Amino acid sequence: MVTLIQVALDTPLDRLFDYRLPDDVGAVQPGSLVEVPFGRTLQVGVALGSPTDRAVEDAKLRDVIRVLDDRPALSADILRLAQFCADYYHYPLGAILLATLPPRLRNATPFVAETPWLVLTEPGQGAEPGARARAQRALLDALRNAPQSRADLRAQKQGRHAATLVAAGWAAWSRIAPAATDTPPTADAPPATAEQQAALDSLLPALGQFGVQLIHGATGSGKTELYLRLIDAVLATNKQALVLIPEIALTPQLEQHFRRRFPGRRFATLHSGLAEKERAENWLAAPDCDVLLGTRLSVFAPLPRLGLIVVDEEHDASFKQQDGLRYSARDVAIARGKQANVPVVLGSATPSLESYAQALSGRYRLIELKQRAISQAQLPDIELVDLKHIPLDNGLTRPAVQALSETLARGEQSLVFLNRRGYAPALYCPSCAWVSPCPRCSARLVFHRATPHSTRSHRLKCHHCGFETRIPPECPSCGNPDLKALGQGTQRLEETLTALLPAARIRRIDRDTMRPRAWAELGEAVHGGEIDILVGTQMLAKGHDFPNMTLALILDTDGALYSPDFRATERLFAQLMQVAGRAGRADKPGRVLIQTAFPDHPLFRYLQRHDYSAYARELLAERKQLELPPFTRQVLLRAEATTMDAALAFLHRAAALAPDTADVSVFGAIPAPMARVANLERAQLLIQSASRQALQAFVRDWRPQLDSIKPRVARWSLDVDPLAF
Ligand code: ADP
Numbered sequence: 006m007v008t009l010i011q012v013a014l015d016t017p018l019d020r021l022f023d024y025r026l027p028d029d030v031g032a033v034q035p036g037s038l039v040e041v042p043f044g045r046t047l048q049v050g051v052a053l054g055s056p057t058d059r060a061v062e063d064a065k066l067r068d069v070i071r072v073l074d075d076r077p078a079l080s081a082d083i084l085r086l087a088q089f090c091a092d093y094y095h096y097p098l099g100a101i102l103l104a105t106l107p108p109r110l111r112n113a114t115p116f117v118a119e120t121p122w123l124v125l126t127e128p129g130q131g132a133e134p135g136a137r138a139r140a141q142r143a144l145l146d147a148l149r150n151a152p153q154s155r156a157d158l159r160a161q162k163q164g165r166h167a168a169t170l171v172a173a174g175w176a177a178w179s180r181i182a183p184a185a186t187d188t189p190p191t192a193d194a195p196p197a198t199a200e201q202q203a204a205l206d207s208l209l210p211a212l213g214q215f216g217v218q219l220i221h222g223a224t225g226s227g228k229t230e231l232y233l234r235l236i237d238a239v240l241a242t243n244k245q246a247l248v249l250i251p252e253i254a255l256t257p258q259l260e261q262h263f264r265r266r267f268p269g270r271r272f273a274t275l276h277s278g279l280a281e282k283e284r285a286e287n288w289l290a291a292p293d294c295d296v297l298l299g300t301r302l303s304v305f306a307p308l309p310r311l312g313l314i315v316v317d318e319e320h321d322a323s324f325k326q327q328d329g330l331r332y333s334a335r336d337v338a339i340a341r342g343k344q345a346n347v348p349v350v351l352g353s354a355t356p357s358l359e360s361y362a363q364a365l366s367g368r369y370r371l372i373e374l375k376q377r378a379i380s381q382a383q384l385p386d387i388e389l390v391d392l393k394h395i396p397l398d399n400g401l402t403r404p405a406v407q408a409l410s411e412t413l414a415r416g417e418q419s420l421v422f423l424n425r426r427g428y429a430p431a432l433y434c435p436s437c438a439w440v441s442p443c444p445r446c447s448a449r450l451v452f453h454r455a456t457p458h459s460t461r462s463h464r465l466k467c468h469h470c471g472f473e474t475r476i477p478p479e480c481p482s483c484g485n486p487d488l489k490a491l492g493q494g495t496q497r498l499e500e501t502l503t504a505l506l507p508a509a510r511i512r513r514i515d516r517d518t519m520r521p522r523a524w525a526e527l528g529e530a531v532h533g534g535e536i537d538i539l540v541g542t543q544m545l546a547k548g549h550d551f552p553n554m555t556l557a558l559i560l561d562t563d564g565a566l567y568s569p570d571f572r573a574t575e576r577l578f579a580q581l582m583q584v585a586g587r588a589g590r591a592d593k594p595g596r597v598l599i600q601t602a603f604p605d606h607p608l609f610r611y612l613q614r615h616d617y618s619a620y621a622r623e624l625l626a627e628r629k630q631l632e633l634p635p636f637t638r639q640v641l642l643r644a645e646a647t648t649m650d651a652a653l654a655f656l657h658r659a660a661a662l663a664p665d666t667a668d669v670s671v672f673g674a675i676p677a678p679m680a681r682v683a684n685l686e687r688a689q690l691l692i693q694s695a696s697r698q699a700l701q702a703f704v705r706d707w708r709p710q711l712d713s714i715k716p717r718v719a720r721w722s723l724d725v726d727p728l729a730f
C-alpha cells in the first residue's frame with residue numbers, strides 16, 4: 006500500500022499537494038519539514054495529514070525526497086495558528102507555514118546548530134566514574150552545579166574529559182544552558198508603587214487563562230516594571246513568556262534590563278537584524294528558553310510551555326507587516342493567546358484606538374497607570390509656538406533657539422524632533438519650479454548631503470523605491486545652474502544648529518546614521534553627558550530613558566493635522582506624547598515646545614493636558630459617526646500594473662465579481678494616494694462592514710474569483726485590517 010501525505014508549499018496557489026511517502030525516508034508527522042520535487046525544482050514544504058480524497062492519479066504522484074530531521078517539526082499549536090492566519094488574512098497556508106520559519110531553515114541545506122553548552126544528562130545525574138577517573142569525576146560534579154561552556158572547557162583543557170562524558174551518555178552538548186534546577190534568584194525589584202500594586206492585584210489572578218489586559222500607562226509610569234513582575238510570576242510556574250516589542254533597536258537595551266532582573270534564566274531574542282545563522286539558532290533554542298524577546302515575527306516562534314504574551318507599545322505600526330502576509334502581530338498574539346489559553350498583556354502610553362475601544366467596551370480589561378513611577382518626575386509643560394505670528398529662520402523660530410541655548414547653558418540635554426531624513430525634502434529650481442521628481446514614483450527625490458567621512462558625493466534619493474542619482478549640475482528642465490534645497494531635513498537641521506550653537510555637541514539620529522548596535526553606544530554617550538542636543542526622526546521617540554533631557558523641541562508636524570489618512574491624528578498624537586515623554590523623566594522639570602501654524606487644533610489642547618483618554622474618546626466619537634474603524638472592519642484590495650487603466654480595470658472586474666452580501670459595502674476603485682511606486686501604477690478598492698463575520702464570509706467567497714480575473718495585473722494583494730492606504 007502506498008502512503009500518501011499532503012504537503013503545504015510556499016506557492017501563491019491556495020491549496021495543498023499530494024505526495025507519495027516512500028518507506029525509507031523516515032518518520033513523518035504533521036508539521037515535519039520535507040523536501041519534495043515541485044515542477045522542475047525541489048522545494049521545502051510542511052507535511053500535513055493524509056489526503057481525504059485523492060486529487061492526483063497514481064501515475065502522476067511524486068515521491069517525498071527526504072525528511073529534514075535536522076530541524077524539529079512545526080508543533081500542533083503553530084499549525085493551528087497558521088491555519089487561523091490563513092482563514093483570517095485569506096492567504097495561502099503553505100506560504101504562511103514557511104514564513105513562520107527563519108529564512109535559513111526554509112532551505113534544505115542541513116543546518117548544524119552550535120552547541121555551546123555541556124549539560125548533565127539524566128543518566129549522568131547518578132553516574133559514578135571509576136575511582137581513577139578523577140578529572141571526569143570533577144567535571145561531572147561541576148556539571149551537577151551548572152552547565153559548562155565549550156569555550157571555558159577548551160580554555161581549561163577539559164575538552165577530552167568532556168568528550169568522554171558525552172561518549173558515556175552522562176553529558177550532552179546543548180544549544181542553550183538549561184535553567185538551574187532550583188528557582189534561580191531574581192534581582193531585587195523596587196517596591197511597587199501604589200498604582201503598580203493595584204494593577205498587580207488585578208493582573209496576577211488573571212494569569213493562567215486567556216484574557217486580554219490593556220495597560221494604559223503614561224510614559225515612565227512603570228509599565229516595564231509591571232511586565233517584569235508578571236513574567237516573574239509566570240516563570241515561577243515553569244512557563245515561558247513571549248515579549249513582543251516594536252523595534253530591533255530596543256532589543257539589546259531591554260534584553261540587558263531583563264537579564265539583570267532574572268539572572269540564571271534562559272533568554273532568546275528573535276528579530277530581522279540578526280544574522281541568518283543566529284536567527285535560526287535562536288529559533289531552534291526558543292522551545293527551551295524562559296523568555297523570548299522579539300519583534301513581530303517572534304509571534305510565530307515555537308514555545309511549548311507558553312504562559313504569557315506581552316505586547317509592548319502595542320499601538321506601534323511596526324507590528325503590522327506591510328507585504329506578503331499582511332498580519333498584525335498584536336492581533337495574531339491575541340489569537341495565539343486564545344488558542345493556547347494564555348493571558349495577553351498589551352501595554353502603551355497611547356493605545357491604538359482599536360485596543361482602547363475594546364477596553365472601553367469591557368472586552369479587554371483596562372488597567373491605568375497615571376503617575377510616573379519616580380515620584381519627583383513631573384509631566385512636562387507643553388508650549389505652542391504659533392507660526393502664524395512668529396517667523397521661521399531655517400526651520401527654527403527664535404523662542405525655539407532660545408530654549409535650546411538656555412538648556413545648554415544649564416548643562417542639560419535637548420531633543421529636536423523632525424520626522425524627515427536627508428538634507429532637504431527636495432531640490433528645486435527657482436526659475437522654472439522643477440522640483441526633483443522621482444522618475445519611477447509619484448514622489449520627490451530627497452536631497453542627501455555627503456557626510457564628511459563618506460567618499461560619495463551629494464545624492465538625490467527616493468525614499469519609496471530606492472532610486473538614487475547624483476545632483477544634476479543644472480536644472481534638467483530649463484538649464485538654470487542655481488538649484489536650491491527646498492525645506493528642512495534632519496541633516497540640514499543639524500547643520501543649522503551647529504552654526505547657531507557652536508558650543509553644543511550635537512548628534513543626529515535617523516535611519517541614515519543608526520545601525521542597531523549603535524544604540525547602546527548612543528545611550529552611554531547621552532547618559533555620560535557627551536551629547537547636548539539629539540536631532541532626529543521618530544526613532545528618537547521610542548523608549549529611551551534619559552534623565553538629564555529636559556527639553557523636547559518638535560518641528561513641522563502640521564502635515565498630519567489635516568491629512569486625508571483618517572489615522573494621521575491618532576498617530577501624531579501618539580508620537581507627540583512619546584516625544585514629550587522623553588523630556589523631564591527624573592528630578593528635573595521638562596519642557597516641550599511645538600512649532601505649529603495650527604495652535605487651535607484640538608489635538609494640542611489634549612496634548613497640553615497629557616490627556617490621551619479624552620482625545621481618544623473624541624476621536625472614537627468621530628470615527629463612530631463617520632463609520633470608520635474600529636466601528637467598522639476594512640479589507641483593501643490593492644492592484645499594481647504598468648498602467649493606471651489596467652490597475653483600475655482589474656479592480657472594476659473584481660468589484661463586479663463581488664458576492665452580493667448585505668451589510669458589506671464595496672467602494673469605488675481609486676488610484677492609491679501614492680499612485681506610482683517603482684514604475685508600477687497602484688490602485689485600490691475598499692471593502693467595509695460593521696460586521697467582522699459578514700466581511701470574512703464575503704472575502705472567503707470572493708478571493709477564489711480574484712485568481713481568475715483576466716487580464717492579470719503585475720501584482721494584487723488583500724490587506725485585512727489595513728493600516729496604511
Ligand atoms: P514605562 O515602561 O511605563 O515607560 P518604566 O517601567 O521604564 O516605565 O519605568 C520608568 C522609570 O521608573 C524607570 O527608571 C524605572 O526603573 C522606574 N520605576 C518603575 N517602577 C518603579 C518603582 N516601583 N519604584 C521605583 N522606580 C520605579
Ligand code: ZN
Pocket residue numbers: 434435436437438439480481482483484485
Ligand atoms: Zn528650471
Ligand code: ZN
Pocket residue numbers: 443444445446448467468469470471472682683
Ligand atoms: Zn522612487
